[in-house]
Amino acid sequence: MVNTTEHWGEVPAAWNRRHLLGLEELSAEEILLILDQAERFRNVLKRGDRKIPLLNDKTCVNLFFENSTRTRVSFGLAARRIGADVIEFAASTSSIAKGESIIDTAKNIEAMQIDCVIVRHSCPGTPKFLAENLRCSVLNAGDGPHEHPTQGLLDILTIRQRFGTLKGLTVALIGDIAHSRTARSNIWGLKKLGANVIVCGPSTLVSTHWKDVGVEYCYNLDEILDRADVLNLLRIQFERQVMRPFPSIAEYSHLYGMNGARMRRTKENVLIIAPGPINRGVEVTPEVADGSHSAILEQVTNGVAVRMAALWLTLGQK
């Protein structure tokens, strides 16, 4: 066990938020503060200390209204690794089926002296709505196509670990930009930290309104391969698409999938990341996913560290 007081001290005074709703509302300083804290936690985890008793009197609830493995488990692990209890809430077996509103469900959970609600919901704005109506902390674990801030943070942390900084890097987000909360959180975070962002995919999945915040867009992956320091390969979110946005998966894979041939035309030290779960053979071939440029599994490790940091910063304040 690590001694709390000695190693970790207090939550930095520069952080005074009780919620983590998205990266759009954070300053560059706040994002760096989370990244720095996550880096410290990650180093401790890697060293083999799996428990840091920082939040021993806190209880979190995993309030997930959409399917999830990694995010739900990652938050749960993160909470326990800094000493908090975690209650699992499965929407399908809940009072929602009896006609209860989400705010009543959340207020009921809070009334049980819960300190933090980690929420995933298909409706954008749900975390914000809960934050406005609850006294406890709210962490956004993905709200429809809006934001997924801890995914954005873990992507950015993984990039920073490889390149040391985000300033001046060119990061390309490939694929389903329109339906991707991961894309949105990446764009806000990357821009704030000084990276150039390119969004690239079929025109049906790439909206041009991102131009307004200085994002470049492009419909041809091959045109940007030699310019990108980082390729973030987004998953095709079949479950979010009402209409089929491209003729076939084979065509998508042909035009936008990363494979060995395309890897030979990238920068020498290009970094491949993907929010996962990956669809092998669609947006990425095994050769690339398992290759030396890929940091896909490092992202997962960073995810736990980022969530530990988010939980500690929002819940650990005096």
Add this chain to the structure above:
Amino acid sequence: MVNTTEHWGEVPAAWNRRHLLGLEELSAEEILLILDQAERFRNVLKRGDRKIPLLNDKTCVNLFFENSTRTRVSFGLAARRIGADVIEFAASTSSIAKGESIIDTAKNIEAMQIDCVIVRHSCPGTPKFLAENLRCSVLNAGDGPHEHPTQGLLDILTIRQRFGTLKGLTVALIGDIAHSRTARSNIWGLKKLGANVIVCGPSTLVSTHWKDVGVEYCYNLDEILDRADVLNLLRIQFERQVMRPFPSIAEYSHLYGMNGARMRRTKENVLIIAPGPINRGVEVTPEVADGSHSAILEQVTNGVAVRMAALWLTLGQK
């Protein structure tokens, strides 16, 4: 952490039950003993001490055969807050699907050195059946329309917090009395502690046999509004009703729903409680549910405290 020995001492000698099956079988003294203990736990929780290590070597199982959010989570939290481990048992993914009888499932769980089974089942008498066949403690978390003792206790605790005593109070239970285990547990508990009880609802949902234990019945909410100190607004249990017991939800709401207009005809210090999950616009309007007379969320907090008390009393005996 609170020091066990110093603050909590031993389970009172006046308590010697290993099970909590219903309020019908408890004496007034036993009910008061649970309420007093729950009050002590509640004060500690409210002060911010979230862990009281009283049952550190005990393991409970949440054996729920019906959907539940609040009761399952509330019991789980209560157990952990006094140091016990909780195992979740989901009926749908269990051996019940392989043809195992409930008693075999329960005996198997007990053979894993489980100390307490918290059971919810659609069949009345299931907790009693398990208690007769297991050596470990059994707590009833709702058995069909029969009893839901911890719900009754938390309702009564909430009333006592507001009025100081139950003696002489008039408590009206409004709505679906026929299908409500909450109604049954309330009636037994309230009568034993000296309250007057009125059951009120459509004649199809209010049986007159309660007359035998001194309960008043009535089909017209407006007739009793000015006499009740407490209005307990039961949920219409759509999922338990084979036939439709009234013409429409709109009519039910018109005749039995609590709204602003009816609130103006109640006693000045009337208390509104509801076992939840509430159906806003059916048995209660938002104006009433969120108003100053409502103690609906206080009930939820009391629920954790009542369950901590029930667990400690049944499991904490030498």
Add this chain to the structure above:
Amino acid sequence: MVNTTEHWGEVPAAWNRRHLLGLEELSAEEILLILDQAERFRNVLKRGDRKIPLLNDKTCVNLFFENSTRTRVSFGLAARRIGADVIEFAASTSSIAKGESIIDTAKNIEAMQIDCVIVRHSCPGTPKFLAENLRCSVLNAGDGPHEHPTQGLLDILTIRQRFGTLKGLTVALIGDIAHSRTARSNIWGLKKLGANVIVCGPSTLVSTHWKDVGVEYCYNLDEILDRADVLNLLRIQFERQVMRPFPSIAEYSHLYGMNGARMRRTKENVLIIAPGPINRGVEVTPEVADGSHSAILEQVTNGVAVRMAALWLTLGQK
């Protein structure tokens, strides 16, 4: 709390496996080592010490792709009783539904700094496949009809407790040998420890290839009743059978079910075990299942102890 260092010492040097995939690959010495360790844990549990802090910095995941109550709960309890954390993974709500491969799911879980994957899957060889591809420990909780090593071990531990040794005993496995991973793990373990094994059931469910490893086979239960020291009554795995292997359940029960009449023709001190969940009235009557010769519930208690031993041996090495 038991003092770790004093009572438990180090994992014996004779054990150097990080995985438990099946009993076929273990030596007699290794099997005995698990049994001895399980016996020590069982004695401590029975004495009332429910927590032994041996693996406090370890986290296990229950990765179950098939329905399970007892095995999943038993592993979970075993892990927690030696201090490890357990993460539950429900296949139906997971990323598998989003098209992720099992190895990617497992690698993602491992990347969260998980120390042990406890896996059940309908496909034989899944645990071995994971063990070859992960750095963490893998424990087989049942892989199709292949092996279920902890079930085999708990059966064998239960027999040894009754008879003191396995050497020279005659153990009959009755029923669905073809689809039973329990049968396979029993056969390998029992033969290695010197028992005689008879497999007995309808010819459609008993293959003769076991002759090659010295197992006797037989289609008539009544012929072997007076020779068996142990009758292990396997469940008819209706969910694994593509075609109906016998005319009716009534006929199966008539020919292969253990009942009071058959009990009177067994050895005087015959031991009845069954891996459960049992189908009362099919492979065993209540008279036999609940009778004095039955150790069915002892098996469940032993199951927790065996799994504690398996977890400690694979995870507790320096």
